[in-house]
Amino acid sequence: MAEEAAQSVEDADDTPRGVTIDDVAAAAHVSTATVSRVINNRLVVAEETRERVLAAIERLRFRPSSLGRNLATRRTGTIGLVIADITNPFYPEVVRGVEQAASSYDMSLLLYDTAEDSEREAQALRLLGERHVDGVIICASRLSEDRLTTLARVDTPLVFINRRPTVPSIGTVDVDQEVGVRAAVAHLSALGHRRIAYIGGPEQSQVQQRRLAAFKGACAGRGIAVPASSIVAASPTILGGKDAARQLLHGDTTRPTAILAYNDLIAIGVIMAAREDGIAVPGRLSIVGHDDIPLAGVLQPPLTTVRQPMRELGARAVELLYARLQPGAAPSPTPALIRLTPTLMARASTGPAPT
Amino acid sequence: MAEEAAQSVEDADDTPRGVTIDDVAAAAHVSTATVSRVINNRLVVAEETRERVLAAIERLRFRPSSLGRNLATRRTGTIGLVIADITNPFYPEVVRGVEQAASSYDMSLLLYDTAEDSEREAQALRLLGERHVDGVIICASRLSEDRLTTLARVDTPLVFINRRPTVPSIGTVDVDQEVGVRAAVAHLSALGHRRIAYIGGPEQSQVQQRRLAAFKGACAGRGIAVPASSIVAASPTILGGKDAARQLLHGDTTRPTAILAYNDLIAIGVIMAAREDGIAVPGRLSIVGHDDIPLAGVLQPPLTTVRQPMRELGARAVELLYARLQPGAAPSPTPALIRLTPTLMARASTGPAPT
DNA sequence: TTGAAAGCGCTAACAA
DNA sequence: TTGTTAGCGCTTTCAA
Numbered sequence: 001m002a003e004e005a006a007q008s009v010e011d012a013d014d015t016p017r018g019v020t021i022d023d024v025a026a027a028a029h030v031s032t033a034t035v036s037r038v039i040n041n042r043l044v045v046a047e048e049t050r051e052r053v054l055a056a057i058e059r060l061r062f063r064p065s066s067l068g069r070n071l072a073t074r075r076t077g078t079i080g081l082v083i084a085d086i087t088n089p090f091y092p093e094v095v096r097g098v099e100q101a102a103s104s105y106d107m108s109l110l111l112y113d114t115a116e117d118s119e120r121e122a123q124a125l126r127l128l129g130e131r132h133v134d135g136v137i138i139c140a141s142r143l144s145e146d147r148l149t150t151l152a153r154v155d156t157p158l159v160f161i162n163r164r165p166t167v168p169s170i171g172t173v174d175v176d177q178e179v180g181v182r183a184a185v186a187h188l189s190a191l192g193h194r195r196i197a198y199i200g201g202p203e204q205s206q207v208q209q210r211r212l213a214a215f216k217g218a219c220a221g222r223g224i225a226v227p228a229s230s231i232v233a234a235s236p237t238i239l240g241g242k243d244a245a246r247q248l249l250h251g252d253t254t255r256p257t258a259i260l261a262y263n264d265l266i267a268i269g270v271i272m273a274a275r276e277d278g279i280a281v282p283g284r285l286s287i288v289g290h291d292d293i294p295l296a297g298v299l300q301p302p303l304t305t306v307r308q309p310m311r312e313l314g315a316r317a318v319e320l321l322y323a324r325l326q327p328g329a330a331p332s333p334t335p336a337l338i339r340l341t342p343t344l345m346a347r348a349s350t351g352p353a354p355t
Numbered sequence: 356m357a358e359e360a361a362q363s364v365e366d367a368d369d370t371p372r373g374v375t376i377d378d379v380a381a382a383a384h385v386s387t388a389t390v391s392r393v394i395n396n397r398l399v400v401a402e403e404t405r406e407r408v409l410a411a412i413e414r415l416r417f418r419p420s421s422l423g424r425n426l427a428t429r430r431t432g433t434i435g436l437v438i439a440d441i442t443n444p445f446y447p448e449v450v451r452g453v454e455q456a457a458s459s460y461d462m463s464l465l466l467y468d469t470a471e472d473s474e475r476e477a478q479a480l481r482l483l484g485e486r487h488v489d490g491v492i493i494c495a496s497r498l499s500e501d502r503l504t505t506l507a508r509v510d511t512p513l514v515f516i517n518r519r520p521t522v523p524s525i526g527t528v529d530v531d532q533e534v535g536v537r538a539a540v541a542h543l544s545a546l547g548h549r550r551i552a553y554i555g556g557p558e559q560s561q562v563q564q565r566r567l568a569a570f571k572g573a574c575a576g577r578g579i580a581v582p583a584s585s586i587v588a589a590s591p592t593i594l595g596g597k598d599a600a601r602q603l604l605h606g607d608t609t610r611p612t613a614i615l616a617y618n619d620l621i622a623i624g625v626i627m628a629a630r631e632d633g634i635a636v637p638g639r640l641s642i643v644g645h646d647d648i649p650l651a652g653v654l655q656p657p658l659t660t661v662r663q664p665m666r667e668l669g670a671r672a673v674e675l676l677y678a679r680l681q682p683g684a685a686p687s688p689t690p691a692l693i694r695l696t697p698t699l700m701a702r703a704s705t706g707p708a709p710t
Numbered sequence: 711t712t713g714a715a716a717g718c719g720c721t722a723a724c725a726a
Numbered sequence: 727t728t729g730t731t732a733g734c735g736c737t738t739t740c741a742a
Binding site for chain 4: 388392399404425
């Protein structure tokens with residue numbers, strides 16, 4: 001009888017409600033507590049009881065709703081991932097890393113693409129607060145420390161990718177930008193370049209700030225002059241790169257023989273601008289990008305670039321989060337800092353400086 | 356007094372629980388129902404009361420938790436998005452379309468990247484069932500009808516992108532593959548090509564099936580012979596394209612003068628293979644892709660390709676979903692079918708057939 | 711090994 | 727216009 005009642009729920013009610021744990025409990029002649037134990041593999045249930053419950057679950061096609069569980073446990077099995085621009089091939093790689101690691105822990109991903117807009121980033125953080133995600137990963141924050149501080153939920157574990165924040169967080173996974181930029185400058189310098197320009201990305205980006213500083217440092221270390229005119233900003237897109245390149249190449253000042261770009265998209269824009277102007281790459285202009293997006297090696301010429309371990313960034317961020325979510329996890333006094341190393345991929349967009 | 360009690364929750368309790376609607380109610384000397392009304396902008400609240408409540412909310416820094424609301428309303432404000440491969444530049448564009456439309460409706464995105472694996476797709480569908488998303492968008496399903504039928508939750512609105520399913524769904528947004536393929540074949544034919552090969556993608560993909568059928572049809576319509584040897588399958592990646600191209604170009608059979616590829620990544624692989632073999636593109640081999648991924652026009656040679664309206668696919672899918680979620684929405688008897696039109700982007704990877 | 715019962719934070723009749 | 731009161735579906739003490 002109990003079974004029938006449960007089974008006929010759908011046809012009886014005109015707002016067909018899903019099968020609940022109560023239906024299963026009734027059908028198996030046990031309490032909801034026991035059903036819950038079975039669902040969650042609590043080992044205390046007698047084998048015979050377990051089987052009865054499982055049979056009922058099967059028969060009723062019961063699928064536990066996470067809504068109830070979420071409320072009861074105040075955990076959602078969900079990670080919020082905030083990224084700056086999904087159409088920039090750098091981010092899909094990070095997302096892949098995050099998603100693979102997350103799914104190996106049976107966690108789901110709430111994705112927010114801010115389109116490089118700090119307002120949308122703020123909005124995402126607000127939403128994530130309400131949604132009670134178990135943790136948040138922010139890749140490429142464009143928010144000021146102030147706003148970050150007000151927006152971050154104190155009780156939500158936060159991991160940054162490529163940003164070292166002063167906000168309370170459980171840690172950061174980042175790439176040593178110094179190493180990468182230094183390798184790039186060394187490479188160009190070894191090829192004889194002395195007039196090297198830098199095209200930067202979003203000013204709010206900490207990565208941009210670090211790369212720029214590293215660039216100045218590396219040049220200084222080699223006695224390479226860096227006049228203000230050889231540093232320009234760009235939006236981190238192909239178009240942005242094109243525009244910036246035109247400034248640099250058409251300018252009155254002496255034209256650089258090499259350009260280091262904030263990212264590969266900008267570098268691609270530079271290549272295109274050079275092509276349009278009939279400037280040979282790498283014959284008259286060498287170009288180095290950052291990231292090593294999947295298509296970088298396929299371009300003509302294949303792009304020399306400072307490779308970022310994109311998937312690993314994502315995967316490590318999840319691991320950091322997950323470790324913290326474990327019951328025994330100590331709220332480590334000082335936030336973790338995982339630092340990964342970039343690799344210079346020397347390809348054909350760089351060559352000896354013209355004489 | 357009530358205020359103090361509420362305010363001191365955090366310091367008093369050693370498991371600091373968030374501020375709840377009850378705290379606010381107490382602080383504002385109203386019932387929780389009224390607080391709920393204020394939160395949800397129900398217009399029946401007296402101005403004076405509203406202000407008192409808002410003040411309390413402000414003072415206590417109350418942020419409503421969606422967990423309680425989700426359970427009470429059985430809505431989550433969340434869309435599940437299942438895609439085949441985030442590292443294929445086609446999908447980020449779709450995701451961008453979905454995410455922009457979704458965020459305009461204040462909905463969040465639960466993303467599942469199946470990595471072209473039907474098992475992971477099944478897993479995603481299972482998870483989405485438990486999570487009570489308000490709707491699911493599946494882009495590029497690799498699942499058989501059978502499995503789709505068992506996995507799809509009857510009570511969750513489902514929208515397919517690029518697949519016409521027999522499963523109960525509210526609709527499909529897809530691209531007219533016939534039109535695209537026909538345009539591509541016409542283009543090649545006009546250039547004098549008579550030996551055209553096709554490199555296909557995942558066999559489970561309905562898009563692949565439709566493109567292949569359309570290819571055969573278009574060729575037949577123009578009296579172009581399509582021997583079995585000129586149709587090969589590939590994994591939808593650059594490497595897959597390279598491998599397939601080698602088969603086609605090194606084969607004993609007469610080499611094709613043009614290749615139509617399932618997607619741009621494969622087309623890029625073909626270009627690379629041709630380059631390695633010293634086969635001039637488009638001089639001796641013309642290549643047409645599908646999608647028009649952002650970098651297609653930047654390659655050397657710029658890729659001729661059948662552009663899919665990627666962002667629009669995503670945006671329209673959300674609109675379909677959202678319309679259905681509105682209170683008055685009629686469960687339209689027959690699923691909607693929105694059909695978008697592709698555009699041939701004729702660029703420099705195609706040229707006159709060699710004589 | 712199991713069950714009773716009290717929540718988790720919010721919404722929504724229904725009454726007042 | 728506001729409050730009372732049941733839930734929503736699940737987990738989790740505590741007692742049996």
